[in-house]
Structures are given as structure tokens and as C-alpha cells.
Amino acid sequence: MEKNTPSPIQKESIMLTINGTVHRLEVEVWTTLLDLLRERLKLTGTKKGCDQGQCGACTVLLDGQRINSCLTLAVMHDGSEITTIEGLAQNGKLNPVQQAFIDRDAFQCGYCTPGQICSAIGLIQEGKAKTKAEVRELMSGNLCRCGAYTHITEVVLEALERSRT
Amino acid sequence: MAATKNGEARNRVDGYQKVTGQAKYAGEWQPPGLLHGVVLNSTIAKGKILHIETEKALQLDGVLQVFTHENRPPLAHYDKSYQDLDAPPGTPFRPLFDNKILFNMQPIALVVAESLELARYAASLVTVNYEKKQHEVDFEKQLQHAFIPKDYKAVAPPEPWGSPAEAYHDAKHRLSATYTHPSQHHHPMEPHASTVLWEENGRITVYDKIQGALNSQKYLMGVFGLAQEDVRVLSPFVGGAFGSGLRPQYQLFLATMAALELRCSVRVVLSRPQMFSFGHRPKTHQRFSLAASEDGQLQAMIQEVYGETSRFEDYSENVISWPLVLYNCANASLSYKLVGLDVYTPLDMRAPGGASGIFALECAMDELAYQVGMNPLDFRLKNYAEKDQFEDKPFSSKELRECFRQGAEKFGWKNRPNQPRTMQEGHELIGWGLANGAWEANQKPAHAKAVLAVDGKLTVSSATADIGTGTYTIMSQVAAETMGLELEQVTFKLGDSSLPKAPLEGGSATASSVGSAVREACRQLGKKLLELAQEVDGSPLKDIPFWEVEMEAGQLRLKKDPTKAMALTDILHQNQKDSLAATIDSQPSEEQDNYAIYSHSAVFVEVRVDEALGTVRVSRMVNAIAGGRILNPKTAKSQILGGMVWGVGMALEEESVMDTHYGRFINHDLAGYHIPVNADLQELDVIFVEEEDDIVNPIGAKGLGEVGNVAVAPAIVNAIFHATGKRFRDLPVTVDKILENDEV
Amino acid sequence: MKPFSYQKVMGITEAVSDLKEKNQSYIIAGGTNLLDLMKVHVMQPQHLIDINGLKLHDISERDGGGLHLGALASNAQTAYHPLVEGRYPLLSQAILAGASAQLRNKATNGGNLLQRTRCSYFYDNSTSCNKREPESGCAALHGYNRDHAILGHSEHCIATHPSDMAVALAALEARVVATGPDGARSIPMADFHRLPSNNPQVDSNLEAEELITGIQLPPEGFAEHYAYLKVRDRASYSFALVSVAVGLRMEGNTILKARVALGGVAHKPWRVPGAEELLEGKEADRENFKVLSEAYLTGSEAFKHNKFKIKLAKQTLVRALMQASNLKL
Known part of the structure; x- marks a missing residue:
């Protein structure tokens, strides 16, 4: 078939630092940060659970803050630093939160886990949660259908304890 | 002889991959030249497509094809070709088969493009004209047309026991009430996805979200006429399924069709709203009539079930056996009719049948206990089933009494005033409720292969799945334990249709079935190793029968004199072998037929109800489980905790709302369909009571995927009664129902 | 897209x-x-006009004692800002009752006000919705309307505004500052959102060419006596069935001034200034609060699935007022 429509979408050049690596990219403006990570950069550790901001599986750290990467366009983040689940381990050593997820069995299927871990790290940096109830509330933006919440809460409380000492 | 000691609490062997983002799920494989398919769904529930206009989409540069019923390739014709291993009786749905619309959100086109965004946009340019017909999706209205199916997928209702109607009539205490719950959807966090890798020779490798790679393989062979060697299905990681992956879903069909036609690799991932477009837990309507004597002995149990099904398949599940599995009653009748609607066929969802049936049964038992004036725990113990009346068999093991005892003690049940509406703190009424449950723990035939390499590494494989259940880990543990190796020396492979055959991963049967096969394969390997060991000159194991040796610490050694030993690796070395393999076809023992084999649970719940605001908070739960030998207490606990979270969802939150005008589930996203969040869960305790069972299977383990769930919802609802003095018989118990139920 | x-x-x-x-x-x-x-x-x-580069992120004190919230300050920055936490804890609580931590980190103050309804039919292109497609009808009217409005709705639309923040801003009598082709203006919260009437496609009185630059909070923040009470279908991360924002100025047990707004019940945060006045000079007690709650729900009209909301709104109002005035049961 003869195609008579050129690419329908504008492209823009951006620079992103992802897990410490600088990427210069030409992106279609309709590409979300999540799809850029997963489809273009093959960083599939960041998960797509709903693509609507209703599950938290796509949580990444954008300039240190946890956000839902499905609800932002890649083009909006020229110059930003992004940390995904793939960037948490340092020199092959897991981030303590990652290790604690394993040790406390804070997951089953693992699909929400990268988002939970990024969210937990964001929560710890925010410094707003002190009690168990506050941890539960501030981790509620990450759904887990396997129901690992009890163990997730334990991991976060333990990490908070560690960060205080 | 079954092993008796519980296994060790070990970390998941796939944990590292999962916490680092390295675990790849079905929609995450990226072969070169991958194309993206986006599905278009019908917006009517019944009728036919008059025309699909695809021109605008096809004109876009980068759009390769729009598949519809008009241009699809020729497909298999007979129902049989579409029937997968979990298909209920009937005519399976065939995507893009013709212009008929059988349910709302039916897939009617696949747009294939070079990028995901482009495919999504192109899909929005496709327009459809329909000829609409009047659909029927209103379950209550259709109850009057309920029918008895020709075949029951699960258990057919048996003949009555005794004279239930008379016994009911004559009894001192009688309860008759109707219990209902809505349709519910599985919503694993990973949406259904298939990536089809097309190879030059025309073969395909498919990464599918499925609870049994063999099922997808069989389906694709049947529908597309492929030879077994032309299609390999892989599912190394499955992001939850809870039953949604028991049957191949339509994204598998569409991705494969597109790949074969376009001779390219294709991926199709469903959106979250599309996760409402296929199977779901069927809505049920259950009428329970229970009667007891003055002293609380059950006299009659009458259960009448109505369950939802589609127009094209008769889906049924085991809603009806539970009264007679859990209780002892001379007069009983159980019936089960289906209500056909213009919806997609329901699908097994975590504890299918059990979650529905035990909810209604346990709420009814609680009501009757109050009529009799007994503590609900004493009432259950009084009517405790010493044998399974449903199949008229003794239990292979049943430590439910111990579940009650330990659970009650941990919970503090003895401090509970039996009178409802007597505990309060601030604005909240406090209630304590309980329920008990059971789940089948059957062993199914399974195959496994064990290969020991000369470097001491053991690889065991079976075409089962790990949907988060811990299969990788517990199978590695069973193998390590059987072979006397360290867990680190063992690799377990699954999720691959080329591996030895395993049953679908569902119904809590995997630990039992595949676990037994793994153990037997390892023991078979041990026997072969012994034979080889005996061929070595000066072998310390000469003329020793297998039953006199053990595999421990990497050695094959004499039980009574462990100094008479050979390292497993030495045996291979000295026989100049790089590796040694054993394959086994494991079958349940005939002895199992003589027993009813179930796991059991007793659940104790504390709720806090704010009547003015209509809110219910589950503040405490204790779930005591009799599940045979626990292979890994760590992953086992997670299974039970997950079941408890599901119980909260079922009791208080989950409902797929059918808009009867459109014939469509209308709350079709995760903002509209509520599943529990972290803040919904407070203190959860799990107890595994000791239970020895050398009949259930050679490893003594019962599955845990469903038993942790079945009794939770009724325990919550019973606790709400205890808090408020009001009965709630329609799930979920939401704010509106608490507020509207004014009768005390 | x-x-x-x-x-x-x-x-x-x-x-x-x-x-x-x-x-x-x-x-x-x-x-x-x-x-x-x-x-x-x-x-x-x-x-799409990306305004994230604009300097609209500040949260600062205004002359005369009020507070300015930049339109681009995130919901999280706003909720956790010491000036907001200290002087307008009602606003802080309301923001934190909404969405999730991740969403609050990204969502802005201006955007929060302009979020669209969560009506399922609005979100589903295959159904009728006058807000999405004028003149197509309202499927919610005779459809599933459990989450819908009980006040101020029209036969054309029964959707609710989903924001928690806006409910607190309404009670605080904040003003929205906007700039358009003709310059800047400020709009009282009471006039910012609108009722659906016969043109529900328009959510607010912000003109199409106007940009929200900030929100102005008046000096009085009711930091002594306030409550934000949200009732929803699960403990977190869900929209309000009903929410109530209350600010009271009290002397002893006497109420000098009351500001009350309801969320989840209408196309805009719902205030009844005349009903607030009923409390002025009155003692803080349950009976007086009941009087206010009845007055607030005057004219309410429910649909098939949301009748409970009328009762819920009244009871939540009473409870929130009790909390704000530190009354026990």
C-alpha cells in the first residue's frame, strides 16, 4: 500500500542521565518516560502495570524523587537524572533495600517489586514516615496483587531504622 | 515413607533477578525488528460488525497491517482445535473468527505497527459500524432462566443425603438466607502479554504469560496447524496470574497470527482496561438453608447455587462440596445451576469455587451458631467432619482442630464476649469473627528430569510455572534435599514447553505434583549413580541395595556406616562421564484414591467498624494452616499472607461493576476496581500447625495457594456481625452497605 | 495518544x-x-505547552499575612512546606489524603485544581458523556452512579470534582491567581469551579487562554481547629466518596467563625455560606453540628446507587466538626 502520511509526531533532542550514564536521545514527543525506558533503552526493570498512574509499578526516581514514569513525557525531562531499579546496585552489591526485599521475602511474582523498591528508597529520602502506619500509608501508591504488604512494610521500617543510626 | 520435618526457610532463588529488574516477563523480550500489536475491542455486547474501516490507520507510515475478521488468515474450524487444557465444555471463543459479537470488549482487530505509540494511535483511527442486538447481562434478571449444564467442568451435584427438606422442616433452629458476591477480576500486576519471536525457518518461539507453557503450545498447534517442533513456548517469569493464565488469552492468538502472517516478531500486551475483557470469577447467588437441633447438632444443609457463565461455554466450579467436606450432617442437598449471560466465559480465579462456596457456608454457619446460642467456634467443633462425607472417604490427614486451638490461642478468642455489639473503642465498634476452610491437595501426574554434571551441579527441570508461588525455590530445595546437595548447587528450570510435561500450575497442586516428580527423578538419579558407583574398582558400595544408602553432603554413602561413601562427582569422574540424567513420570499412588486429601485453615479476624462513616478496618488476622509438610516456611508464609490480602479484597473491596445498559464492566481500571493497598493491611499472623501425611504424596506437602484465602472473607464478614450485630450477605461490604443497613 | x-x-x-x-x-x-x-x-x-520552565514554584508569605502557593509547586512540596504545615494544616492534610506519594511529587498545585472528573463514563469513549462529548447524553444518570454527585448536578451531568486539595482551599477561601491576554486576575475558590448546568464540558471559570500562576491563601488558616476527613473505599490511594474540610475559629467552646466544604458530592467543592453562619456564636456541640449538616445537604438529590452519600455526607460533616472542635463522642 502506498503511504501518504509522514511520521505524525514531532521529535525533540534531549539529554538524560540514567543510572549515571548520559544518554543523548531524539525522542518522539508522545513517548512517556516509561516507554522510553522499556522500549527504547531496554531497561525493562521498570514495569508497566496500568499505564494510568493507578498501580505504581513504573515508579522511578527522577532527580531523587519517586514518580510514576507512565504519567510523564520523556521530552519534559531534558537534563534530568533518573534512577531505575537497574541502577540501584553499586559495584555488583545490592542496595540494602534490595537485599532486604530478598531476605524478608517481600515479593512473590516480582512484577511490582522494582516499583516498590524505588518507592521505598524515595520514601526513605523524603524522611516523612516515622511510624508503621505512616509507612503503610506512604507505600500505598504501590499495589501488590500477591499481597506482600506485610513484608514490604517490615523492609521499609528496618531501612528507616538503619537510616537513623 | 514421607519426609516429615518442615523444609528450611530459604530466600527465593530467583530473588536476585526480581529485585534488580533482570527478571524478564512475557512482554519484555525485544528481538530485532519487533513489531507492536494493539488490540481494538468491541464497544457493544451483542450483535455483529457491519463494517470495519481501517484505511486511515493503514495509511500511516509505520503501520504494517490491521487484522480483522475480514482479512485474517484461514484458521482451524473445529472447536476441538481451540480447546485448551482448561477449557470448560462448550465452544471456545475464537478471536477474529467472524463478524459476530458475543460480549463487550471482544477483540475485533489487531493493529500492527513499528512502534507502540504509533500502533496505539493507529488503533484510534479504526472505526466500526455495528448492528446491535439486545444483550442480557443482568444476572438477577436472568436467574429465572438458570439451567443445568450438560457437563460440569468441576463437580456435578450428587444425589441428596437423607431427607434434607423434612429434616430442615422438623429442626428446632433454622436459617435460610441468600449470599451473593459480584464478578471479580484477577488483575495480576503484569498485564497479559505475548511476544512471538519469528525465525527464518518459519518456527516461532513465544514468550507468553501462562500458567503452563504446554497449554499455550497445544493451543497454537491446534489453531494454526503448527507442528510441535515449530512452536516453543516459554514463560520463565510470570508477573502473577491467580488463574488468569490458566487459559491462553487472546493476545497470544493475535500476536502469533500477526507474526506468522507478517513473518516478523510481534508483541501484544493488553492494557489494564483490557484486563476486564476476558475471564473473571463468576458472580454467584447462593441460598443456604441450614438447620440444627436444640443442642447445636446440624440436621440439614441445603445449598442452592446459581453461577454466571457465558453463552458459548458452560463454566462451573466447585462451589458445592464444602458443606460436606467441612461438616458432618446426615441430611444434605447441593444444587448448582448456571445463568447464561452475554459476557466472556468466567475463569478460575484464586480458590475457584472455594472462595465463593466457603464464604456463603461459613457466614451461614455463623448465623446458625447465633440462633442456637453457641460460640461460633464451639458450634463448628461440634459439627466437625471426621470424614469427608462428600466423597465418603477418610481424610489422609486433618489437623483442623489444632488450627482452631492454636489460632484461637494466638488470637485470644477466649476473651471474646459472644454477644455482638459489645466491644467499642472511640468511634469504632470492634468485632471478632472466625471461619474455617479447606482446599483440595491432590497430586497430579507430572514428569521431571534431573541431570547431575561432573562439576557437582544438578539441573532439574519440568514444564511447570512459577507465578510468584515459589516453584523455582521449593523445587530446588526438594532436589537439593533428595540429592544431599547444597541449594546453591541446584538449578531448577521451568516455564518451557520443551521440558518434561507438567500439569497446569493451578489449584495448589504444583508443590505436590511437581515436587513429587522432582523427588522421584532425583531418587532415580541416585539409583543410577549407585549402579555406576558399584562398577568402580574397589567401590565401598559394592552389592549394597539402594535402600541401604543415602545421599548426603554430596556423597552416596551407607546409612549405617557413613564412612563407606563415594562423592557423587567421583562416581561420574571414575566412569568417565560428564553427566548423568534421569527422567521420571510420576503418578499419584493408588492408595490416594481411598482418601479425601485436603489442606485446612482456621481464620480469626478483628475488625473495627465506624458505623457513622461506614468504614471497616481489618485490624488483626490470624490464619492457622494445616498444609502438610511445609517445604519452605518463608515462601509458604508469603503464600498465606497473599491469600489473606485477597480475602480482604473479596470481603470489602472487589467488584467488577456491570453496566447493564452497555453490557460492559464499567469500572474498568485500577482506580475503579479496588484491590487492597498497603494501608488496608495491619497485623497479620500465620501459623503452620504440624501435620504429617504420608498418603498425600511422597514429599508430604499440600499446596498453599488457595487454603490461605478461602476462609478469610467469611471470617471478616462474621467479625463485622460481631462488631455491629448486623448481617451482611452481599459482598463486598462497602461503605454504602454499612450505612444502609439500619436494622440491628 | x-x-x-x-x-x-x-x-x-x-x-x-x-x-x-x-x-x-x-x-x-x-x-x-x-x-x-x-x-x-x-x-x-x-x-502542548510545557510550562515547567516557568518560575512559578515558590511558596512564600504575602503582605498582610497570607501565603502564596506557586502554581508549579508540587503537591508534595506544598503539603510538607513548613509554612503550610504550621499555618494551614488543613490544606496539608487534604493534599496528603489525595493520590499517592509518587503522584503528589509530580502533580502541581495548578494542575490539581484543573484535574478532570473520575466518572467512569467520562473515561470510556464508548459511552455517552456530555462532559467529554457535548450533546451525547449522560450515561451515569441511569447507569452506575455510586460515585456521583448529590448536589448541584444537572440532567446533563452528575459528575463530581475529584480533588481533595480543592476542598480544603474552598474552606480556606483561597483565591486562584491567573494570567490571561488581558492581564492577571484572582478568582475566589467559590467561583473557580462551576456547576455542570447545560455545558458540563466546562469544568471551571478559568478562561481558555488563562494560565494559573498561583494560589493565594488568606491570613486565617484555622491551625487551631481544623479537620479534613475523607471517606473512601479503601484506606488509601482512592478518590473520596465524601470528604469534609472544616476550619473553625473558637473562643472556649464557642464558635466564632466556621468554614466548611464538602468534596465528592458535586461538580465543585460544596460550600453553603448561609449554613456556616448558623454556627457563629454557637457552642460546639453535636446538635448544632447536626443543624449545619442538615443545612448543607438541603436540596440534595441522589440517584440509584448513591443514596448513601446524603447520609454519609451529613455524618461525616458532624464528625469532622467534632474533630475540629476537639469534641469526643
Whole structure:
């Protein structure tokens, strides 16, 4: 078939630092940060659970803050630093939160886990949660259908304890 | 002889991959030249497509094809070709088969493009004209047309026991009430996805979200006429399924069709709203009539079930056996009719049948206990089933009494005033409720292969799945334990249709079935190793029968004199072998037929109800489980905790709302369909009571995927009664129902 | 998403002129609701104006004692800002009752006010919705309307406004500051959102060419006596069935001034100034609060699935007033 429509979408050049690596990219403006990570950069550790901001599986750290990467366009983040689940381990050593997820069995299927871990790290940096109830509330933006919440809460409380000492 | 000691609490062997983002799920494989398919769904529930206009989409540069019923390739014709291993009786749905619309959100086109965004946009340019017909999706209205199916997928209702109607009539205490719950959807966090890798020779490798790679393989062979060697299905990681992956879903069909036609690799991932477009837990309507004597002995149990099904398949599940599995009653009748609607066929969802049936049964038992004036725990113990009346068999093991005892003690049940509406703190009424449950723990035939390499590494494989259940880990543990190796020396492979055959991963049967096969394969390997060991000159194991040796610490050694030993690796070395393999076809023992084999649970719940605001908070739960030998207490606990979270969802939150005008589930996203969040869960305790069972299977383990769930919802609802003095018989118990139920 | 053009702007004037000149142009800030709606083709901008480069992030004290909240300050920055936490804890609590931590980190103050309804029919292109597609009808009216309005609705639309923040802002009598082609103006919260009437496609009285630059809080923040009480279907991360924002000025047990707004019940945060006056000079007690709650729900009209909301709204109002005045049961 003869195609008579050129690419329908504008492209823009951006620079992103992802897990410490600088990427210069030409992106279609309709590409979300999540799809850029997963489809273009093959960083599939960041998960797509709903693509609507209703599950938290796509949580990444954008300039240190946890956000839902499905609800932002890649083009909006020229110059930003992004940390995904793939960037948490340092020199092959897991981030303590990652290790604690394993040790406390804070997951089953693992699909929400990268988002939970990024969210937990964001929560710890925010410094707003002190009690168990506050941890539960501030981790509620990450759904887990396997129901690992009890163990997730334990991991976060333990990490908070560690960060205080 | 079954092993008796519980296994060790070990970390998941796939944990590292999962916490680092390295675990790849079905929609995450990226072969070169991958194309993206986006599905278009019908917006009517019944009728036919008059025309699909695809021109605008096809004109876009980068759009390769729009598949519809008009241009699809020729497909298999007979129902049989579409029937997968979990298909209920009937005519399976065939995507893009013709212009008929059988349910709302039916897939009617696949747009294939070079990028995901482009495919999504192109899909929005496709327009459809329909000829609409009047659909029927209103379950209550259709109850009057309920029918008895020709075949029951699960258990057919048996003949009555005794004279239930008379016994009911004559009894001192009688309860008759109707219990209902809505349709519910599985919503694993990973949406259904298939990536089809097309190879030059025309073969395909498919990464599918499925609870049994063999099922997808069989389906694709049947529908597309492929030879077994032309299609390999892989599912190394499955992001939850809870039953949604028991049957191949339509994204598998569409991705494969597109790949074969376009001779390219294709991926199709469903959106979250599309996760409402296929199977779901069927809505049920259950009428329970229970009667007891003055002293609380059950006299009659009458259960009448109505369950939802589609127009094209008769889906049924085991809603009806539970009264007679859990209780002892001379007069009983159980019936089960289906209500056909213009919806997609329901699908097994975590504890299918059990979650529905035990909810209604346990709420009814609680009501009757109050009529009799007994503590609900004493009432259950009084009517405790010493044998399974449903199949008229003794239990292979049943430590439910111990579940009650330990659970009650941990919970503090003895401090509970039996009178409802007597505990309060601030604005909240406090209630304590309980329920008990059971789940089948059957062993199914399974195959496994064990290969020991000369470097001491053991690889065991079976075409089962790990949907988060811990299969990788517990199978590695069973193998390590059987072979006397360290867990680190063992690799377990699954999720691959080329591996030895395993049953679908569902119904809590995997630990039992595949676990037994793994153990037997390892023991078979041990026997072969012994034979080889005996061929070595000066072998310390000469003329020793297998039953006199053990595999421990990497050695094959004499039980009574462990100094008479050979390292497993030495045996291979000295026989100049790089590796040694054993394959086994494991079958349940005939002895199992003589027993009813179930796991059991007793659940104790504390709720806090704010009547003015209509809110219910589950503040405490204790779930005591009799599940045979626990292979890994760590992953086992997670299974039970997950079941408890599901119980909260079922009791208080989950409902797929059918808009009867459109014939469509209308709350079709995760903002509209509520599943529990972290803040919904407070203190959860799990107890595994000791239970020895050398009949259930050679490893003594019962599955845990469903038993942790079945009794939770009724325990919550019973606790709400205890808090408020009001009965709630329609799930979920939401704010509106608490507020509207004014009768005390 | 439908194709669109995208431009990052560096000045308010540029943003406003783009809004005026480019067809179907929309502002994007946090994007947490706009992108969601673009994905399901409910919103189909032809041009997106990215305003994240504008200097509208500050939270600062105003002359005369009030507070200015920049339109681009995130919901999280606002809720946790010491001046907000200390002087307007009602606002802080309301923001934290909404969405999730991740969404609050991205969502902006301006965007929060402009979020669209969560009506299922609005989100589903295959159904009728006058808000999405004028003149197509309202499927919720005779459909599933458990989450819908009980006050101020019309036969054309029974949707509710989903924001928690806006409910607190209404009780605080904040003003929304906007700049348009004709310069800046400030709009009282009471007049910012509108009722659906016969043109529910319009959510607010913000003109199409106007850009929200900030929110002004008056000096009185009711930090002594306040409550934000939200009732929902699960403990967190869900929209309100009913929410209540209350600010009281009290002397002893006497109420001098009451400001009350209801969320989840109408197309806008619901206030009944005449009912608030009923409490002035009255003792804080349950009976007086009941009087107010009845007055607030005057004229309420429910549909098939949301009758409970009338009772719930009244009871939540009483409870919130009790909390704000530190009354026990």
C-alpha cells in the first residue's frame, strides 16, 4: 500500500542521565518516560502495570524523587537524572533495600517489586514516615496483587531504622 | 515413607533477578525488528460488525497491517482445535473468527505497527459500524432462566443425603438466607502479554504469560496447524496470574497470527482496561438453608447455587462440596445451576469455587451458631467432619482442630464476649469473627528430569510455572534435599514447553505434583549413580541395595556406616562421564484414591467498624494452616499472607461493576476496581500447625495457594456481625452497605 | 495518544499567547491527569505547552499575612512546606489524603485544581458523556452512579470534582491567581469551579487562554481547629466518596467563625455560606453540628446507587466538626 502520511509526531533532542550514564536521545514527543525506558533503552526493570498512574509499578526516581514514569513525557525531562531499579546496585552489591526485599521475602511474582523498591528508597529520602502506619500509608501508591504488604512494610521500617543510626 | 520435618526457610532463588529488574516477563523480550500489536475491542455486547474501516490507520507510515475478521488468515474450524487444557465444555471463543459479537470488549482487530505509540494511535483511527442486538447481562434478571449444564467442568451435584427438606422442616433452629458476591477480576500486576519471536525457518518461539507453557503450545498447534517442533513456548517469569493464565488469552492468538502472517516478531500486551475483557470469577447467588437441633447438632444443609457463565461455554466450579467436606450432617442437598449471560466465559480465579462456596457456608454457619446460642467456634467443633462425607472417604490427614486451638490461642478468642455489639473503642465498634476452610491437595501426574554434571551441579527441570508461588525455590530445595546437595548447587528450570510435561500450575497442586516428580527423578538419579558407583574398582558400595544408602553432603554413602561413601562427582569422574540424567513420570499412588486429601485453615479476624462513616478496618488476622509438610516456611508464609490480602479484597473491596445498559464492566481500571493497598493491611499472623501425611504424596506437602484465602472473607464478614450485630450477605461490604443497613 | 506538537515555554506571556493562538492547545505541568486522559483519547490536544520552565514554584508569605502557593509547586512540596504545615494544616492534610506519594511529587498545585472528573463514563469513549462529548447524553444518570454527585448536578451531568486539595482551599477561601491576554486576575475558590448546568464540558471559570500562576491563601488558616476527613473505599490511594474540610475559629467552646466544604458530592467543592453562619456564636456541640449538616445537604438529590452519600455526607460533616472542635463522642 502506498503511504501518504509522514511520521505524525514531532521529535525533540534531549539529554538524560540514567543510572549515571548520559544518554543523548531524539525522542518522539508522545513517548512517556516509561516507554522510553522499556522500549527504547531496554531497561525493562521498570514495569508497566496500568499505564494510568493507578498501580505504581513504573515508579522511578527522577532527580531523587519517586514518580510514576507512565504519567510523564520523556521530552519534559531534558537534563534530568533518573534512577531505575537497574541502577540501584553499586559495584555488583545490592542496595540494602534490595537485599532486604530478598531476605524478608517481600515479593512473590516480582512484577511490582522494582516499583516498590524505588518507592521505598524515595520514601526513605523524603524522611516523612516515622511510624508503621505512616509507612503503610506512604507505600500505598504501590499495589501488590500477591499481597506482600506485610513484608514490604517490615523492609521499609528496618531501612528507616538503619537510616537513623 | 514421607519426609516429615518442615523444609528450611530459604530466600527465593530467583530473588536476585526480581529485585534488580533482570527478571524478564512475557512482554519484555525485544528481538530485532519487533513489531507492536494493539488490540481494538468491541464497544457493544451483542450483535455483529457491519463494517470495519481501517484505511486511515493503514495509511500511516509505520503501520504494517490491521487484522480483522475480514482479512485474517484461514484458521482451524473445529472447536476441538481451540480447546485448551482448561477449557470448560462448550465452544471456545475464537478471536477474529467472524463478524459476530458475543460480549463487550471482544477483540475485533489487531493493529500492527513499528512502534507502540504509533500502533496505539493507529488503533484510534479504526472505526466500526455495528448492528446491535439486545444483550442480557443482568444476572438477577436472568436467574429465572438458570439451567443445568450438560457437563460440569468441576463437580456435578450428587444425589441428596437423607431427607434434607423434612429434616430442615422438623429442626428446632433454622436459617435460610441468600449470599451473593459480584464478578471479580484477577488483575495480576503484569498485564497479559505475548511476544512471538519469528525465525527464518518459519518456527516461532513465544514468550507468553501462562500458567503452563504446554497449554499455550497445544493451543497454537491446534489453531494454526503448527507442528510441535515449530512452536516453543516459554514463560520463565510470570508477573502473577491467580488463574488468569490458566487459559491462553487472546493476545497470544493475535500476536502469533500477526507474526506468522507478517513473518516478523510481534508483541501484544493488553492494557489494564483490557484486563476486564476476558475471564473473571463468576458472580454467584447462593441460598443456604441450614438447620440444627436444640443442642447445636446440624440436621440439614441445603445449598442452592446459581453461577454466571457465558453463552458459548458452560463454566462451573466447585462451589458445592464444602458443606460436606467441612461438616458432618446426615441430611444434605447441593444444587448448582448456571445463568447464561452475554459476557466472556468466567475463569478460575484464586480458590475457584472455594472462595465463593466457603464464604456463603461459613457466614451461614455463623448465623446458625447465633440462633442456637453457641460460640461460633464451639458450634463448628461440634459439627466437625471426621470424614469427608462428600466423597465418603477418610481424610489422609486433618489437623483442623489444632488450627482452631492454636489460632484461637494466638488470637485470644477466649476473651471474646459472644454477644455482638459489645466491644467499642472511640468511634469504632470492634468485632471478632472466625471461619474455617479447606482446599483440595491432590497430586497430579507430572514428569521431571534431573541431570547431575561432573562439576557437582544438578539441573532439574519440568514444564511447570512459577507465578510468584515459589516453584523455582521449593523445587530446588526438594532436589537439593533428595540429592544431599547444597541449594546453591541446584538449578531448577521451568516455564518451557520443551521440558518434561507438567500439569497446569493451578489449584495448589504444583508443590505436590511437581515436587513429587522432582523427588522421584532425583531418587532415580541416585539409583543410577549407585549402579555406576558399584562398577568402580574397589567401590565401598559394592552389592549394597539402594535402600541401604543415602545421599548426603554430596556423597552416596551407607546409612549405617557413613564412612563407606563415594562423592557423587567421583562416581561420574571414575566412569568417565560428564553427566548423568534421569527422567521420571510420576503418578499419584493408588492408595490416594481411598482418601479425601485436603489442606485446612482456621481464620480469626478483628475488625473495627465506624458505623457513622461506614468504614471497616481489618485490624488483626490470624490464619492457622494445616498444609502438610511445609517445604519452605518463608515462601509458604508469603503464600498465606497473599491469600489473606485477597480475602480482604473479596470481603470489602472487589467488584467488577456491570453496566447493564452497555453490557460492559464499567469500572474498568485500577482506580475503579479496588484491590487492597498497603494501608488496608495491619497485623497479620500465620501459623503452620504440624501435620504429617504420608498418603498425600511422597514429599508430604499440600499446596498453599488457595487454603490461605478461602476462609478469610467469611471470617471478616462474621467479625463485622460481631462488631455491629448486623448481617451482611452481599459482598463486598462497602461503605454504602454499612450505612444502609439500619436494622440491628 | 493523538499526535500533538510540543513546546517548552520560558515565559508566562509566551504561554498565554500560545494558548490563545494555537488551536486546541493545553498547558502541561505535572501531566498526571492530562496524559492519562490523552492515552485513552478523552483529551486530544493538538498542542502542548510545557510550562515547567516557568518560575512559578515558590511558596512564600504575602503582605498582610497570607501565603502564596506557586502554581508549579508540587503537591508534595506544598503539603510538607513548613509554612503550610504550621499555618494551614488543613490544606496539608487534604493534599496528603489525595493520590499517592509518587503522584503528589509530580502533580502541581495548578494542575490539581484543573484535574478532570473520575466518572467512569467520562473515561470510556464508548459511552455517552456530555462532559467529554457535548450533546451525547449522560450515561451515569441511569447507569452506575455510586460515585456521583448529590448536589448541584444537572440532567446533563452528575459528575463530581475529584480533588481533595480543592476542598480544603474552598474552606480556606483561597483565591486562584491567573494570567490571561488581558492581564492577571484572582478568582475566589467559590467561583473557580462551576456547576455542570447545560455545558458540563466546562469544568471551571478559568478562561481558555488563562494560565494559573498561583494560589493565594488568606491570613486565617484555622491551625487551631481544623479537620479534613475523607471517606473512601479503601484506606488509601482512592478518590473520596465524601470528604469534609472544616476550619473553625473558637473562643472556649464557642464558635466564632466556621468554614466548611464538602468534596465528592458535586461538580465543585460544596460550600453553603448561609449554613456556616448558623454556627457563629454557637457552642460546639453535636446538635448544632447536626443543624449545619442538615443545612448543607438541603436540596440534595441522589440517584440509584448513591443514596448513601446524603447520609454519609451529613455524618461525616458532624464528625469532622467534632474533630475540629476537639469534641469526643
